[in-house]
Amino acid sequence: GAVVSQHPSRVICKSGTSVKIECRSLDFQATTMFWYRQFPKQSLMLMATSNEGSKATYEQGVEKDKFLINHASLTLSTLTVTSAHPEDSSFYICSATWGSNQPQHFGDGTRLSIL
């Protein structure tokens, strides 16, 4: 149980393109989803916290106009990287939970490469 699916797993696109990444909880209703960014051989850095039906809360230094997060339903959150540039190339990972005192379960990540 507690499966989180992330799509696509890999994206390669040109600079200036906007990219949408989907995060779905397959067998539970996710009241809260989180988006992380991970550079090679580094730890996960929280980008934003997303509650269903509410605006996402962004961490300091994360541009909300650059990284658009939508959590329109209890099973789906999306991250859109707008006008992506090479420095946005990274591994983006989402996690989801169904409430307090419940663990976070992670998707398998999206490898974004901007040429």
Place this chain on the structure above:
Amino acid sequence: QQQVKQSPQSLIVQKGGIPIINCAYENTAFDYFPWYQQFPGKGPALLIAIRPDVSEKKEGRFTISFNKSAKQFSLHIMDSQPGDSATYFCAASMNSGNTPLVFGKGTRLSVIA
């Protein structure tokens, strides 16, 4: 400011050995301490987690030891296998689930046959 400090950065053990990974935290409001295992190109998978009301928790070959007064916790992997080779992250949060996790920097474990 790093709120969760993890060591060592990398670790090599022989098959059957018991690697130990240590973490220390600063924020006494943390009350949930999970460990995640991550293979290359994959997302982290929850291994085991502990709360401050117990000093040890065991699940299969994985054991967490927790020292509340020292604000430290560690992961022990019994009878380690080559398939355990991965990066391990400790983390901490307040009220688990719907609050963000603060991750350690990770430990790259290699188990050699």
